[in-house]
Amino acid sequence: MTRLTLEGLEDQLDELVMLVSAVTEDGLERTDRLEKAVGTLREQLQELIEHVAATEAEDAGEEEPASWVERATPEAWVALADWVDWLQSHYEVSGEHRLPPCWPRHKGAVEELAALQGSWKNAMLADMKAEGVGDAAVYWHDRYRGEGLRRACSSINRACFNTGHTEPKPVPATDRGALPSGA
Structure with missing residues (x-):
């Protein structure tokens, strides 16, 4: 999941909060439960955003493979x-x-x-x-x-x-002049 996708989810969550707050007084108990659920979702979303950011930072500093x-x-x-x-x-x-x-x-x-x-x-x-x-x-x-x-x-x-161990002969390096121009 990308950071952009998570930010889009956060915008949708903000819209949901506005809709919940527009509920009439008759649904006060339901409104309280929805606000708690939205608060929990907001916390989880923030954790996900932080996790994705940390993962992206780790991936940016990836090590080169070693034999x-x-x-x-x-x-x-x-x-x-x-x-x-x-x-x-x-x-x-x-x-x-x-x-x-x-x-x-x-x-x-x-x-x-x-x-x-x-x-x-x-x-x-x-x-x-x-x-x-x-x-x-x-x-x-x-x-x-x-x-x-x-x-x-x-x-x-x-x-x-x-006849026993023989050191390998050096292998010539690739002829860089044979590479396509601009490489």
Whole structure:
């Protein structure tokens, strides 16, 4: 709800107050009840206006997103490493989807694995809540497990799989001259 909409509601409430005060003396008791109700509505509307203003102020100062690698705590790194070790052991991952031990040195692989871990947690929790009638775990296995591992592995230099860790080569920056004029 926007501030403009709330201010329009406030104007309508003012009009209602004028109509209530125009009620004849015969309806004095009803008028008192209506005035109390209007007063309560006015207070609630003011709270809403203040809440919307505060929310708009918060949204204006929104943070820029940060990658998992940039925001992860040391505990989150350990939890991810433990989970990746468990994943590879539990599913007996081999061949082209088996991660080399240096995977934490490859940011792209880390981002993929952190996302895979998050989706696994959500799927398993959803399945637990469904008490045996959910399909979140099946969907995770079908859609995310293999594909997530494939993407993580594709973010790692092939030499790391064969001869040990190899530092990634710097990727050239985008040719800014190729951007449309005025960009």
